[in-house]
Amino acid sequence: MPAEIQPLETPQQKTGRWHLGALGDLLIVMAVLVGVKQSLLPFTYLYAGPASTTSAMIVATYLLWRRGSSWKALGFKWPESWWKIAALTLLSMVAFVAATGSMQFVADHFFEKVGTSGRFDHVEGNLWAYIGIMALVWTHGSFFEELLFRAFIIDRSSSFLGGGLRADLIAVLFSSVFFGYRHYYYQGIYGALVTGAAGLAFALIYIWVGRKNILPLIFAHGAINSLAQTLRYLGN
Template sequence: MQALLTARPADSRLRALAELVLVVAAFGAALSMMTVDQAVGGSVAAKLFVLARMAALVLLCTWLLRRSGERWADVGLRRPPRWWSVPLVVTAGFVGFVAIVMIANPLLAALGLDPPRHTDAALRGDLLEYLFWAGPVTWGTAAFGEELLLRGFILDRIAKLIGSPRTPAMLAAVVLQAALFGSLHFHQGLGGVLVTGSIGVLMGLMWLLGGRNLWACIILHGIINSISHYESYTAVAG
């Protein structure tokens, strides 16, 4: 692995593959130790673990970027060329998200699959629990952290592995990262994997539409999770 990470520029695809495998394996291993759903209503240690593992993954990607002479700006975390376009991309993305939600349940039912599983009963009516998940988790580990990793580092490495800047190749990279994004939500069942993968395609298309920029993706991801957590918090029995 060390030899692959220090390969010459001529071996950039091999280096991209090695970095991709390393980050995806680390991401999957961290999730297998404890899912987000398992941490809802859990101990302080469980909550700190959710935050710490994302910080560790971002630090790992930061180290890999620096070894390649890159920065986060090179994979999308930079000022948009036109700030006014960000709300437009976010709005288009939200419309796409609503369409996915409307189509998902009847389609999953037709396929004989259960909808995504969420164990968030502990969030209902608990203000402190809600504030933790709606604040540092929603906007920190999910919106910012996951977008840096998935639509930033991982999508960039897949694109480098494909080795073509043309639109069909970039669309293939978007689909591949979405498949990874969906598979990392294995704890939500097959229905959750398919729905999350569809959202991953949407986010990847937003990344392309926004000029390979992450800000619209970060904002929409935060909005989606904020709505989800608020609905869970306010769904109090009686």
């Protein structure tokens, strides 16, 4: 490992110390997420988001590697118990429904619901479009988003702030706001708030159990998106 590259530290090692290297990693990945998507939106409304997360995954993987780490250190690993993963997946889905339902109740009083602004209208009744969108669901919409918006952004934000519970909670809030912003371009402020609430629920679960294994969040995210796209394909 190059001498000038500071390796990742354990939470115990980094508590109380600011980590400027973590800030650099965070800003680079966020710049990729925003820059790639914004540059592609004029050309493709559907694939700008997936292209940005794919690009960011490549960059984030490299940044972890150059610090002597990997996604495994952030919770992406084979579980010790699949029964526990299944239970935590169901819990994550319940948390998602509670968080989004609560935010929808509030948002309904102040903002217009615009849905997905026609972004997925081509899926209805179109088998090949449905298969294609399901491929995106289980890459961009589950694995990539959870690894980036929960694992990477929370870890790097908390590390920059010195670690510990307070830093974790600030990182949770920051990642949730950014996650909501990511969906504003096709869901409006209503969708950004609801998605941000979902991100908040998942982020809290991540700092609770996701650092040990993030698979429940990935599976919950994928299952929820799969259900939504299946209902859309069926015309419901």
